[in-house]
Amino acid sequence: MSIPGPGGQGLQLTPFRGLRYVAERVGSLAAVTSPPYDVVVRPEGLRELETADPYNIVRLILPQAGTPEARHRQAAETLRRWQADGVLAPDPEPALYVYEQRDGPTLQRGLIGALRLSPREEGIVLPHEEVMPHVVEDRADLMRATAAHLEPLLLAYRGNGNGNGTSGNGAAGQGTGGAAQVIERTIQREPLLSTTTEDGVDHHLWRVTNPADLVEVSTDLRQHQALIADGHHRWATYLRLREERREPGPWDFGLVLLVDTARYPLRVRAIHRVLRRLPPDEALPAVRHAFRVRTVDGPLPHALETLAEAARADPGAPNAFLLAGDGRFHLLDRPDPELLARTVPDGRPEAWRTLDATVLHHTLLNHLWNVPDTPEHIGYLHDPAAAVEQAERLGGTAVLMHPVREDVVHELARQGIAMPHKSTSFGPKPATGLVLRSLTLG
Secondary structure: OEOOOOOOOOOOEEOEOEEEEOHHHOOOHHHHOEOOOOOOOOOHHHHHHHHHOOOOOHHHHOOOOOOHHHHHHHHHHHHHHHHHOOOEEEOOOOEEEEEEEEEOOEEEEEEEEEEEOOOHHHOOEEOOEOOOHHHHHHHHHHHHHHOEEOOOEEEEEOOOOOOOOOOOOOOOOOOOOHHHHHHHHHOOOOOOEEEEOOOOOEEEEEEEOOHHHHHHHHHHHOOEOEEEEEOHHHHHHHHHHHHOOOOOOHHHEEEEEEEEOOOOOOEEEOOEEEEOOOOHHHHHHHHOOOOEEEEEOOOHHHHHHHHHHHHHHOOOOOOEEEEEOOOOEEEEEOOOHHHHHHHOOOOOOHHHHOOHHHHHHHHHHHHHHOOOOOOOOEEEEOOHHHHHHHHHHHOOEEEEOOOOOHHHHHHHHHOOOOEOOOOOEEEOOOOEOOOEEEOOOO
16 A cells, blocks of 8 residues: 655654663563453453563553543553653663564564554545444543553555565565665664563564664655554544644654565454343344354354355355354354345445444344443454353353455455444554553653
């Protein structure tokens, strides 16, 4: 995705003074990291992270207290105390950061920096999902309280590089873009930090401070636009907080990880739903007249493969869902075309109208099940096993989804069409806690 014409004003990534853990003050760098805030499985995953190390970053991104106001005050006080105690310290000078993740044969590299914020109409950063206002409000209150960006967004762009960083061979092409060349030169040096998280992923971080390198990156990125792969709510929060301020300053920029997907293609996975107050014995009878409903064999990997086969089987009727929560798996497919025509809104491209997430929210949740899209009724989980376990524990229904094709995501984003929220999960996602951006440092 490139900005046409010479001297384009596309992506503007600027150096910043990273706020990082002081290795000597924590048990290990791996023990203080966390997945992004919306991937943490609560409450089990939250407790596990909190007990991994007293300074785990989850105490900042998901503080625990009785009210939202108390949570945000607690995060701000914790951040202030950790800096005063030398647990977190700023780097001596502004830098961009080369970030590498290696998971077996999967290799991803990108650049972490402060990106100048641009409104959607400029077409430089393209969202592809709708956002939930209550989540944006919560993230905005947290950012105001802490005056910090605690975890980077994941942005995907297509540079001028070549190669297949995640094809399984563990090696990426050299590329021809300026950013690609700077990354390749930088990784020849000793990393600023290295750690291996509990999931077996190796993480490495390098600083880029050489003025010539920074100019080379800037010149290259200004020719490109990017797709928000992960972090729509944080991007919406960045824009809201910038609009609150009249004078130019650090709020004009947001913390991001930029990955060139020409060299390091991202994975696209589904985000699953847990209908906390709808048991399967109520969910299934309500859809039998509108979908074909079949009980399918487990275990979970086999049931998910059955879901994938159903989604691929009939291009004319691609919608399929896997329900769980009663100790069994139930496949919903072949929805009634007349029902879809009545319940799915008109005026959008066919690619949007046939999305599983569109059919789920408009036909199933709104029309057949009458389930409000509120945190009390619907949970969003990235891990299908966690979704099934939570549904069984709560007496609810897990709705397991099949991933959206990446080309559909890009095509709708280019048209300015937002998919329903939580339609996709791009990855690998950056670990939270390796580098933060304090807005008081610039």
